[in-house]
Amino acid sequence: MMSKIKATNDFVVLFANINGSGSASANNLFAKAVFNLGVPVSAKNIFPSNIQGLPTWFEVRVSEKGYLGRREGYDFMVATNGQTLDKDYNELATGGYFFYDSSRLLPEHLKRNDITEIGIPLTKICNENYTNPRLRQIFKNIIYIGALAYLFDMDFSVFENSIKIQFAKKAKLIEPNINALRLGYDYAKEYYSNTCELNIHRRDLVGDKIMVEGNAATGLGAVFAGVTVAGWYPITPSTSVIEAFEKYCHKFRVDEKSGKNKFAIVQAEDELAAIGIVIGAAWNGARSFTATSGPGLSLMSEFLGLAYFAEVPVFLVDIQRSGPSTGMPTRTQQSDVLPGAYASHGDTKHVLLFPNSPKECFDMTVEGMDLSERLQTPVIMMSDLDLGMNTHMSEPFEWDDNYQWDRGKVLDYEGLEAKKERWGRYLDVDGDGIPYRTIPGAHPTKGAFFTRGSSHDEYAIYTEDGKIYEKGMIRLLKKWDTAKTLVPQAIINDSHNVIGLIYFGTSSFAAKEAEDILNSHDVPTDEMRIRAFPFGKEVEDFVKSHKTIFVVEQNRDAQMKSLLVNELQVDPNVLNAVLNIDGMPITAQFIADEILKVIK
Amino acid sequence: MSYIKSNFRHPQAKVNELGLTKKDYEGSLSTLCAGCGHDSITAAIVQAFFEMNIEPHKVVKTSGIGCSSKTPTYYLSKAHGFNTVHGRMPSVTTGANMANRNMQYIGVSGDGDTASIGMGQFAHVVRRNLNMIYIVMNNGCYGLTKGQDSATADIGSAGKKGVPNQFSAIDLCQLSLQLGAGYVARSFSGDKNQLVPLIQGAIEHKGFAFIDVISPCVTFNNTPTSTKGYEYVRDHLDATGTIDFVPHRQELKILHPEGTSKEVTLHDGSKLLLKKNSHDYDLSSKREAMNVIETVAEEKKILTGLIYLNEDDHDTHVRINSVDESLNALPQDQVCPGSIVMDDLNESFR
Numbered sequence: 001m002m003s004k005i006k007a008t009n010d011f012v013v014l015f016a017n018i019n020g021s022g023s024a025s026a027n028n029l030f031a032k033a034v035f036n037l038g039v040p041v042s043a044k045n046i047f048p049s050n051i052q053g054l055p056t057w058f059e060v061r062v063s064e065k066g067y068l069g070r071r072e073g074y075d076f077m078v079a080t081n082g083q084t085l086d087k088d089y090n091e092l093a094t095g096g097y098f099f100y101d102s103s104r105l106l107p108e109h110l111k112r113n114d115i116t117e118i119g120i121p122l123t124k125i126c127n128e129n130y131t132n133p134r135l136r137q138i139f140k141n142i143i144y145i146g147a148l149a150y151l152f153d154m155d156f157s158v159f160e161n162s163i164k165i166q167f168a169k170k171a172k173l174i175e176p177n178i179n180a181l182r183l184g185y186d187y188a189k190e191y192y193s194n195t196c197e198l199n200i201h202r203r204d205l206v207g208d209k210i211m212v213e214g215n216a217a218t219g220l221g222a223v224f225a226g227v228t229v230a231g232w233y234p235i236t237p238s239t240s241v242i243e244a245f246e247k248y249c250h251k252f253r254v255d256e257k258s259g260k261n262k263f264a265i266v267q268a269e270d271e272l273a274a275i276g277i278v279i280g281a282a283w284n285g286a287r288s289f290t291a292t293s294g295p296g297l298s299l300m301s302e303f304l305g306l307a308y309f310a311e312v313p314v315f316l317v318d319i320q321r322s323g324p325s326t327g328m329p330t331r332t333q334q335s336d337v338l339p340g341a342y343a344s345h346g347d348t349k350h351v352l353l354f355p356n357s358p359k360e361c362f363d364m365t366v367e368g369m370d371l372s373e374r375l376q377t378p379v380i381m382m383s384d385l386d387l388g389m390n391t392h393m394s395e396p397f398e399w400d401d402n403y404q405w406d407r408g409k410v411l412d413y414e415g416l417e418a419k420k421e422r423w424g425r426y427l428d429v430d431g432d433g434i435p436y437r438t439i440p441g442a443h444p445t446k447g448a449f450f451t452r453g454s455s456h457d458e459y460a461i462y463t464e465d466g467k468i469y470e471k472g473m474i475r476l477l478k479k480w481d482t483a484k485t486l487v488p489q490a491i492i493n494d495s496h497n498v499i500g501l502i503y504f505g506t507s508s509f510a511a512k513e514a515e516d517i518l519n520s521h522d523v524p525t526d527e528m529r530i531r532a533f534p535f536g537k538e539v540e541d542f543v544k545s546h547k548t549i550f551v552v553e554q555n556r557d558a559q560m561k562s563l564l565v566n567e568l569q570v571d572p573n574v575l576n577a578v579l580n581i582d583g584m585p586i587t588a589q590f591i592a593d594e595i596l597k598v599i600k
Numbered sequence: 601m602s603y604i605k606s607n608f609r610h611p612q613a614k615v616n617e618l619g620l621t622k623k624d625y626e627g628s629l630s631t632l633c634a635g636c637g638h639d640s641i642t643a644a645i646v647q648a649f650f651e652m653n654i655e656p657h658k659v660v661k662t663s664g665i666g667c668s669s670k671t672p673t674y675y676l677s678k679a680h681g682f683n684t685v686h687g688r689m690p691s692v693t694t695g696a697n698m699a700n701r702n703m704q705y706i707g708v709s710g711d712g713d714t715a716s717i718g719m720g721q722f723a724h725v726v727r728r729n730l731n732m733i734y735i736v737m738n739n740g741c742y743g744l745t746k747g748q749d750s751a752t753a754d755i756g757s758a759g760k761k762g763v764p765n766q767f768s769a770i771d772l773c774q775l776s777l778q779l780g781a782g783y784v785a786r787s788f789s790g791d792k793n794q795l796v797p798l799i800q801g802a803i804e805h806k807g808f809a810f811i812d813v814i815s816p817c818v819t820f821n822n823t824p825t826s827t828k829g830y831e832y833v834r835d836h837l838d839a840t841g842t843i844d845f846v847p848h849r850q851e852l853k854i855l856h857p858e859g860t861s862k863e864v865t866l867h868d869g870s871k872l873l874l875k876k877n878s879h880d881y882d883l884s885s886k887r888e889a890m891n892v893i894e895t896v897a898e899e900k901k902i903l904t905g906l907i908y909l910n911e912d913d914h915d916t917h918v919r920i921n922s923v924d925e926s927l928n929a930l931p932q933d934q935v936c937p938g939s940i941v942m943d944d945l946n947e948s949f950r
Contacts, residue, residue: 036950210949220945226935228927229698231691252937260923262935264698266916269724273691276684276721280695283682284660285928288695306685396946399939405932439928440680440696441703444657450673452683462673 002114005095006197009039009064011075013148016088017141018081020052026141027058028391029166030148033158034062035211035393038203042068042509044390044585049236049329055084062200068393069510070585076198078144080122086110097196099144099151118192120147125183139180146184151196156185210358210396214387215291217358218317219244220397221365222289223252226405227315229288230265231277233296236329237385238319241291271296275303275316282313283451285410285439287369291317294336295326297343297380304378305344306453308476311426311435313372313379313408317365320384322583331583332385334505335555340380341533341563347473351379351483352533354504355387358394360531367488373408375483376437384554386506386585409436416446425449425460426472433479480534487532490539494526499599500546504530504560506585507552513588514552514595521596525550530560535567543570550595552578554586605629617653625650627677632667637789637815637830638737642674644792645706645735648799649676652847659704660696664689664718667744668710668737668815687718690725690734694916697730700926701917704803705732712742715751715770722772726779726808731915733802733809736772737789739817740828747820757828759821774893776810777886777908783809784889784908788833789816791904797845797872798906804845804866807915814902838896840905844873867911874906883909 005011013030017023024045031043042061048054061071079088079100085107092098094114100106102119122143126136149156159181167173218241222230232242246265253262264281268274274290281288292300297318307314320336322328340352353368355361364381372379409430411423416438423446426435435458438447449460455469456462463469494500503511508529515525528542543549543564551561558577565572578594580586605628613621625646630639649659656678663669665686672681684692693707714722714736725734740753749757752772753765773786783805787795795813802809814833816822822829827836841862848869864872864883874883879896881888889908896903923930 208946210946212949224936226930226932228930228935229695231695248937252941253935255923258923259921261921262923262927262930264917264920264922264927266694266698266728266920268691268694269720272688273694273721273724276688276691277695277698279684280662280682280692280697281699281928282695283692284696284699286699288699302685303688396949397942399942401939405936438680440660441658441700444655445678448657448678448680450681450683453685454683 003095004097004116004197005075005093007075008199008201009062009203011062011198012071012073013060013062013076013078014074014088014091015058015060015078016081016084017056017058018083019048019050019054019056021141022138023056023080023141024058026145027060029159029162030145031060031391032162032211033149033154034060034200035206036158036162037155037200038206039064039200040066040068040205040393042070042390042393044070044386046584047330055081064203064205066205067509067513067588069513070587072587072589078148080140080144097198099147116195118151118195120144120184120187120191125187129183139176142177142180143184146181147188148184149181150185150188151192152198152200154200155202156181206393208396209393211391211393212358213240213389213391214355214358214361214383215240215319215389216244217361217394217397218291218365218381218383218388219246220248221362222369223248224362224399225366225369226287227289227369228263229277229281229286230263230290231268231274231281231288232265232290233268233271233274233292235271235293235296237321237389238291238293238296238317240389241317241319271299272303275300275314278314278316279303279307279312282372287373289315289317289369291319293319293321294323294339297336297339301343302345304350305346305348307378308344308348308350309346309453310451311376311437312451313376315365315369315372316378316380318380318382319388320382328583330385332506332585333554333581333583334382334384334507335559336382337553337555337559337563338557340382349480349534351375351377351487353379353381353488354531355381355383356505356508356529357387358392359397361387362397364488370406371486374406374434374486375479376408376434377479377483382505384506409434411436411438411442411447413443416443419446422459423447424458426456426475427458428475428478432482433475433477434482484534484536487534487536489536490531490542491529492527492538492542494542494545495524497524497526498547499523499525500542500549501525501527501552502530502542502549502560502564503527503552507554510586510588510591511552514591517588517592518595521592523596523599533563535564539564540568540570543568543574547574548576548599549574550576550578550598552586552591554580556581616650618655620650620656622646622650624678625656625676627672627674630671630674632670633819635818636667637739637817638668638671639674640789640792641735641737641795641813641815642671644795644799645675647792648796648803651796652800652803654704654803659706660693662689662693662696662705662707664709664713666710666713666742668708669713671708671737687713687716688721689713690718690721690730693732694725694728694730697732697916698922699928701731701922702926705730706735707732708735708737711736711738711740711750711752715772723775723779726776726781726810728916729780729782729807729913729919731807731917733799733811735811735813737815738772738812738828739815739821740826741817741821743817743820747817754827758825759823760819762825764825771893771897772812773810773907774890776808777890780913781810781908782807782910782913785810785906786812786814786902786904788814788837788902788904790830790834791837794839794843794904797843800845801843801866801872801906804868804870805911806867807913833902836901838899838901838903840879840892840903840907841874843906846871846873864909872906872909
């Protein structure tokens with residue numbers, strides 16, 4: 001007798017679809033329903049670099065324990081794509097459930113005795129109920145969601161509510177969608193009662209959390225941060241950052257009287273121009289940003305060097321994807337750490353921020369904008385495809401009206417008037433390595449200077465005097481030291497264990513879960529989640545106080561480990577790399593296995 | 601040449617309406633080669649802004665990389681300037697202009713900076729119709745790297761190295777016409793009488809104003825075999841006509857023989873007074889302008905003067921519907937939605 005997987009609120013569903021068929025929104029409807037039932041959920045859209053017709057998958061992990069990382073193994077498969085049927089069939093876990101469109105029989109060679117097949121004639125039901133081919137396609141997705149609602153014993157009213165909210169502005173679509181859900185629900189009820197032993201039952205575990213993509217949070221953060229100028233060039237997976245920014249600008253930034261925009265968004269000819277626009281706008285006193293991905297970061301390198309050396313604030317968002325070159329453009333990775341940290345020729349270093357949740361994307365966009373102006377240098381927020389494009393359960397956004405942006409050291413008309421000594425654009429008067437800047441047009445006779453990427457003295461005058469050049473470069477290092485005291489600190493949990501775990505960004509979800517697995521093997525660990533580069537003293541202390549450290553990251557070359565070794569002068573032998581590079585979000589089991597391999 | 605700029609100020613130096621002398625529009629001493637055409641363009645820029653009574657600090661000067669791009673330090677020292685990276689002046693100027701639409705933007709570039717490495721950015725800043733003056737100091741060669749041919753060098757033209765150029769020349773006026781510039785002109789660094797009013801017209805033009813200025817490189821491309829040397833250019837000039845710029849508050853005092861001159865009134869009421877010679881065509885016709893450039897080129901001559909003018913085109917800000925105020929001056933309470941919207945926002949993600 002085959003044993004079925006039995007679980008409540010703890011399993012993984014994989015949807016196998018064809019891209020461009022509207023499946024992603026249906027699958028999101030399912031994930032949102034789990035969330036609305038008060039059960040923690042994470043959704044990963046594993047899509048191709050293509051618009052229509054290629055295989056696409058969507059993973060939904062339901063986890064009462066609150067694990068938001070990816071988990072290997074599929075307990076329930078929704079197979080709607082003939083192209084990948086064999087693969088999907090064989091990948092299902094023993095004891096799992098194979099849900100397929102039984103309008104056609106499964107091929108003879110697909111035979112497994114260790115799984116439960118659930119055939120629902122989706123195409124047939126659609127053809128009987130709809131005449132329009134487009135509706136047949138779209139509702140096919142909704143019908144299988146309805147069937148899942150029954151099979152997982154979910155409260156149907158949650159789906160009804162979601163549909164009502166989703167189509168609030170297109171009310172006539174509400175009824176047909178609910179009917180489609182019903183068709184699936186009723187069919188499953190009639191033919192597959194008591195078949196599936198996976199359940200999703202209501203809990204109260206999500207509190208006031210929200211479900212949102214990191215890119216939407218970033219775009220929204222830019223609105224609150226006061227960005228008025230954005231230059232950009234479309235590139236997956238960063239495009240939706242600017243799209244969100246534009247959407248919320250139209251919502252919050254249109255002048256009521258004139259109907260005109262309190263923002264300027266310029267779709268540039270390439271990433272070089274995009275960052276050039278940001279530099280020009282920031283130099284001229286506006287808050288400005290752009291978003292890109294690896295190939296764009298490469299193109300922006302020359303300009304980043306200019307901004308570093310000429311000390312122009314830049315806020316750049318890098319939504320990392322799998323490289324090198326075009327790589328796997330729709331798969332995630334954390335492989336721009338070194339290229340971001342040292343972008344551009346000559347001696348350059350840039351401030352990096354590593355968010356790990358939509359809330360942090362929002363907060364770090366605001367903070368990053370402040371830092372770029374305070375430090376007068378590029379600040380790059382290193383998000384990734386997983387965080388940016390997938391919906392994540394997150395703390396809600398917050399805003400404190402007492403908070404004032406930090407525009408940094410800017411001398412306006414009054415400031416220039418009050419200045420008794422000669423003002424020098426690159427003069428370190430406060431001893432923190434950060435000089436005072438002026439904005440064009442501020443004063444008729446004072447404060448004008450010529451900004452250049454060529455070597456300059458403290459008064460912005462061109463010089464080829466090596467000593468003066470050297471003095472300027474050393475001052476930039478002093479500014480770098482100041483940056484160490486201003487960037488977000490690492491989050492550390494130190495109980496004086498022998499083993500320390502270091503992670504950042506989207507590796508955090510899986511790493512947190514891996515700690516629990518390791519504990520169950522009697523391997524207790526301390527943890528540090530790095531949130532910024534340059535590393536603060538707390539990072540150095542953590543590294544130096546652990547004999548064995550594992551640095552978890554999603555790239556081939558252990559880039560964060562290299563950065564730690566390079567910047568902190570620590571013994572490289574202490575640091576072990578745990579590396580996931582297949583483009584899929586890293587899993588807890590993988591991390592735990594890699595660590596256990598080394599220490600056992 | 602001397603390396604110390606004189607501080608001497610003539611007590612009776614002419615002042616403009618702002619009470620400023622021409623010296624207030626100058627910059628530091630040029631370090632270009634003696635006789636370089638670029639210095640004459642610098643002088644024309646100084647004179648144009650002086651005569652137009654523009655507050656120097658309300659101007660933003662930008663440039664790319666190369667000999668030409670050094671010049672912004674030689675004019676308007678009270679204005680902020682930005683010497684960007686090679687070929688990327690247009691994007692930086694775009695960003696600056698987006699941040700504050702209420703300043704005057706003048707970008708200078710060279711033929712290498714514009715027609716080669718910066719071709720992409722040039723094309724797109726024209727398309728956007730950014731409100732700026734774009735001057736190319738065009739000498740047909742790369743001066744700062746010692747005389748290689750540039751993409752505007754004519755086929756068969758040979759500079760100091762003596763090897764005739766084998767590749768087609770890019771005509772930047774034709775290109776900007778095609779891409780939608782509203783103000784297209786060409787001039788010669790040796791013709792200040794023509795260049796100054798052309799710059800003044802460009803200052804008044806609301807939108808992209810392009811001036812291609814043939815500016816001989818005395819060191820590497822002033823040979824008898826070069827089509828961008830002083831002698832050749834002087835011998836082959838063919839002007840669309842003479843031009844005077846008349847500011848809007850000033851009465852028309854410049855008289856031309858009746859029937860031969862034409863007035864073009866700019867948006868603010870200023871006038872461009874054009875005395876036509878052989879080329880009498882409709883300045884607002886892109887097709888006719890293109891035709892004249894080609895015709896003159898076939899005669900192995902260089903067409904100069906105002907070539908095309910379309911004042912009705914909207915600049916970038918109008919096209920993207922941005923507010924009249926400078927975006928860089930909007931206070932936090934005007935651009936940050938504040939906590940009041942947060943509950944609704946969060947609810948939209950549940």
